[in-house]
Amino acid sequence: MVVRQYNEELKYLEKINPHCWRIKKGFQPNMNVEGVFYVNSTLEKLMLDELRNSCRPGMTGGFLPGVKQIANVAALPGIVGRSVGLPDVHSGYGFAIGNMAAFDISNPKSIVSPGGVGFDINCGVRLLRTNLHEKDILPVKEQLAQSLFDHIPVGVGSKGIIPMNARDLEEALEMGMDWSLREGYVWAEDKEHCEEYGRMLNADPSKVSLRAKKRGLPQLGTLGAGNHYAEIQVVDEIYDKFAAGKMGLERVGQVCVMIHSGSRGFGHQVATDALVQMEKAMKRDQIDVNDRQLACARINSTEGQDYLKAMAAAANFAWVNRSSMTFLTRQAFAKQFQMAPDDLDMHVIYDVSHNIAKIEEHVVDGKVKKLLVHRKGSTRAFPPHHPLIPVDYQLTGQPVLIGGSMGTCSYVLTGTHQGMTETFGSTCHGAGRALSRAKSRRNIDYKDVLNKLETMGISIRVASPKLVMEEAPESYKNVTDVVNTCHAAGISKKTIKLRPIAVIKG
Amino acid sequence: MDPEAGEILTQEDFFLPPVKYEYLDHTADVQLHAWGDSLQEAFEQCGMAMFGYMTELNYVEIKEVHTIEATADDMLGLLYHFLDELLFLFSAEPNIICRKLVITEFNTECFRIVCKCYGEEFQIGKHPQGSEVKAITYSAMQIIDEPKDNKFEVFVIIDI
Numbered sequence: 001m002v003v004r005q006y007n008e009e010l011k012y013l014e015k016i017n018p019h020c021w022r023i024k025k026g027f028q029p030n031m032n033v034e035g036v037f038y039v040n041s042t043l044e045k046l047m048l049d050e051l052r053n054s055c056r057p058g059m060t061g062g063f064l065p066g067v068k069q070i071a072n073v074a075a076l077p078g079i080v081g082r083s084v085g086l087p088d089v090h091s092g093y094g095f096a097i098g099n100m101a102a103f104d105i106s107n108p109k110s111i112v113s114p115g116g117v118g119f120d121i122n123c124g125v126r127l128l129r130t131n132l133h134e135k136d137i138l139p140v141k142e143q144l145a146q147s148l149f150d151h152i153p154v155g156v157g158s159k160g161i162i163p164m165n166a167r168d169l170e171e172a173l174e175m176g177m178d179w180s181l182r183e184g185y186v187w188a189e190d191k192e193h194c195e196e197y198g199r200m201l202n203a204d205p206s207k208v209s210l211r212a213k214k215r216g217l218p219q220l221g222t223l224g225a226g227n228h229y230a231e232i233q234v235v236d237e238i239y240d241k242f243a244a245g246k247m248g249l250e251r252v253g254q255v256c257v258m259i260h261s262g263s264r265g266f267g268h269q270v271a272t273d274a275l276v277q278m279e280k281a282m283k284r285d286q287i288d289v290n291d292r293q294l295a296c297a298r299i300n301s302t303e304g305q306d307y308l309k310a311m312a313a314a315a316n317f318a319w320v321n322r323s324s325m326t327f328l329t330r331q332a333f334a335k336q337f338q339m340a341p342d343d344l345d346m347h348v349i350y351d352v353s354h355n356i357a358k359i360e361e362h363v364v365d366g367k368v369k370k371l372l373v374h375r376k377g378s379t380r381a382f383p384p385h386h387p388l389i390p391v392d393y394q395l396t397g398q399p400v401l402i403g404g405s406m407g408t409c410s411y412v413l414t415g416t417h418q419g420m421t422e423t424f425g426s427t428c429h430g431a432g433r434a435l436s437r438a439k440s441r442r443n444i445d446y447k448d449v450l451n452k453l454e455t456m457g458i459s460i461r462v463a464s465p466k467l468v469m470e471e472a473p474e475s476y477k478n479v480t481d482v483v484n485t486c487h488a489a490g491i492s493k494k495t496i497k498l499r500p501i502a503v504i505k506g
Numbered sequence: 507m508d509p510e511a512g513e514i515l516t517q518e519d520f521f522l523p524p525v526k527y528e529y530l531d532h533t534a535d536v537q538l539h540a541w542g543d544s545l546q547e548a549f550e551q552c553g554m555a556m557f558g559y560m561t562e563l564n565y566v567e568i569k570e571v572h573t574i575e576a577t578a579d580d581m582l583g584l585l586y587h588f589l590d591e592l593l594f595l596f597s598a599e600p601n602i603i604c605r606k607l608v609i610t611e612f613n614t615e616c617f618r619i620v621c622k623c624y625g626e627e628f629q630i631g632k633h634p635q636g637s638e639v640k641a642i643t644y645s646a647m648q649i650i651d652e653p654k655d656n657k658f659e660v661f662v663i664i665d666i
Binding site (some may be wrong): 157217219437 | 536560642643
C-alpha cells in the first residue's frame with residue numbers, strides 16, 4: 001500500500017460534480033483505469049474521514065478504506081470503464097462493499113474474483129405486494145409479526161422446514177426457481193419478475209464441494225442473521241405514479257413484504273473454497289494484485305470457470321431460498337386473513353441480486369462488448385427497453401429494490417439510460433454500515449432502540465438481542481442520503497418509498 | 507456423551523479454561539483477538555472466541571467431544587483452516603457448539619492441528635442466538651509468536 005499524508009492523497013481525488021468524485025491513476029499502484037465514486041455532502045464526509053483515519057501514523061490495523069479498495073480494483077487485469085463506488089460504499093474484503101467492476105471477456109488476461117461477489121453469493125432483496133391497506137394490518141399487526149416469525153426460520157443455527165434431501169438439493173442447485181415452481185412453492189409469474197428468471201443456466205452442482213452442500217442442506221429456506229430481514233412495509237410516498245402503477249402499487253398505505261436474504265452457508269462455503277483455489281491459480285499464472293485479498297483467476301482458466309459454475313449454483317440456491325420464504329410469507333398472511341394468497345394479490349414485484357457476477361453486453365468506447373460484471377453490494381439497474389428486463393417493466397426500467405436498515409425506510413428505484421452508460425447499469429444496494437458492530441453494542445442501548453421502534457409504530461421480532469444494537473439505524477449510513485445521491489447523479493430514479501411496520505430478523 | 511465420538515468424558519474434561527480473548531472493532535465485521543501462554547493456547551482461545559460470538563458460552567454444556575484436524579501450507583493458513591473446520595463442525599451435521607477446545611497436536615513444521623472440541627449440539631431455545639459467522643478471512647490476519655517476550659497473540663477478522 002502506498003503510504004502518503006492525507007493532503008497528498010487528496011491530490012489524487014477530484015470532485016467532478018456535486019455527486020461524483022474521480023480517483024486518478026497513481027492513487028494506488030498499477031491502476032489500469034480510473035476510479036469513481038458517488039456521494040453527497042454527508043456521505044462524502046464519511047468517505048474522506050475513513051481515508052483520513054487510515055493515513056494517521058501508526059495505523060497498522062490492516063484494513064483499507066473503501067476509496068483505496070476501489071482503486072485497487074481498478075488495478076485488476078482486464079478491467080474496463082471505471083471501478084465504481086456507489087454511495088453506500090464501505091470497506092470490505094478485497095473489493096469494497098458497494099463496488100462494481102466490469103472485465104472484458106475477450107481479453108485473455110481478464111479475471112473473475114470471488115471477493116468481487118462477496119461471501120453471500122446472490123444476497124438480494126425480494127418485494128411482494130398485497131392488496132391490503134395499512135388499516136387492515138394495524139389491528140392484527142403483532143399477531144402477524146409473530147406469525148411471520150414463527151413461519152420463517154431465523155438466526156444462528158436455525159434449520160429450514162421445507163423438506164429436503166441431498167438429491168433435492170442437487171436439483172435445486174441446478175434448476176433454481178424452476179425447482180421451486182415444480183415443487184409447488186412459487187407461482188409461474190414469480191419467475192418472470194426475477195433477475196435471470198430465478199435460474200442461472202450455467203450452474204453446475206458438480207463444481208460445488210461436498211462441504212458446501214453439507215452446510216447448505218439444513219439452511220435452505222432460512223432467513224439467516226446479520227443484516228438480513230423480512231419486513232412488512234407500507235407505501236409511504238410515490239414519486240413516479242406510472243412506474244409504481246406498473247408494479248401494482250397504486251396508493252399510499254398499500255402493504256408490501258420485503259425479504260432480504262442470500263445463499264446462506266452454502267454460498268459462504270463456495271466463496272471460501274474458491275478463494276483457496278484461486279490463491280494457487282494466482283501463483284501459477286503470475287497474477288499480480290495490490291492486495292492479497294483480491295484473490296482472482298483468469299476468467300478462462302479452470303479455476304475461473306469452476307468458480308462461475310459454482311457461483312451460479314449458489315445463486316440458484318439463493319433464489320430457491322427466497323422463494324421458500326415467499327411461500328412461508330404467503331402462508332402466514334393467508335392464515336391471518338383467512339384468504340388465499342391469490343386473493344390477497346401477493347405477487348412478486350421484483351427480486352434483485354446485489355452480490356453477483358454476470359456476463360452482460362455493454363457498450364465500451366462505442367463498441368458492444370461482452371463483459372463479466374461484478375456487483376458487490378451493488379444492484380443491477382437496467383434502463384427501459386433493455387431486452388433482459390421483463391415485459392411488465394419495459395417502459396419503466398428495471399425495478400431496483402433498496403432495503404433500508406432496521407426501522408428506516410426502503411426504496412424502489414428504476415434503472416436509467418444514464419446509469420447504463422456511467423456505471424454499466426448499476427446502482428446502490430442499501431444503507432451501508434457507518435459504525436462498527438462492536439462500537440454499536442458499546443454506544444447504543446438495547447431499550448432505547450426498542451422504545452424508539454415502538455414510538456415509530458414498528459413491531460419487531462429478533463432472535464438475537466445483541467443484533468438490536470448492531471443493526472440499529474444509527475449504525476448505518478442514512479439510506480435516504482444514499483438513494484437521493486443515486487437519484488441526483490442520475491444512475492437510477494426514485495419511484496416509491498416504503499416504511500416498515502413490522503420487522504423480523506435473525 | 508456422543509457414542510459416535512467414542513470417548514468417555516472424564517472429570518478433567520469439564521475443567522473450563524480462563525477467557526483470553528476479546529472482540530475488536532471493524533466496520534462491517536468483527537475482529538477476534540486472542541492470546542495465551544503459548545501459540546497453541548492463543549489458537550484454542552481464538553476458536554472459543556468465535557463460538558462465543560455465535561452464542562453465550564455460559565449456556566453451553568459439555569456433553570460430547572469431537573475431533574477435528576486441519577492442515578495448511580503456512581501458519582496463517584493453519585489458523586484459517588483450523589477456524590474453518592470449527593465453523594464447519596457448527597454449520598453442518600452434527601452442529602456442535604463448543605465450550606472448550608484442546609489442541610492435542612500442534613505441529614508448526616508440517617502445519618497440522620488436531621483438536622478436541624467439547625460441547626453439544628446447538629439448540630434454539632437452550633442456546634441464545636448470537637451472530638452468524640459467514641466465513642473466516644485472511645483480512646489483517648496476524649500471528650504474533652515471540653517466545654522471548656512470552657508474547658503469543660492472534661488476530662482474525664470473521665465475516666458476519
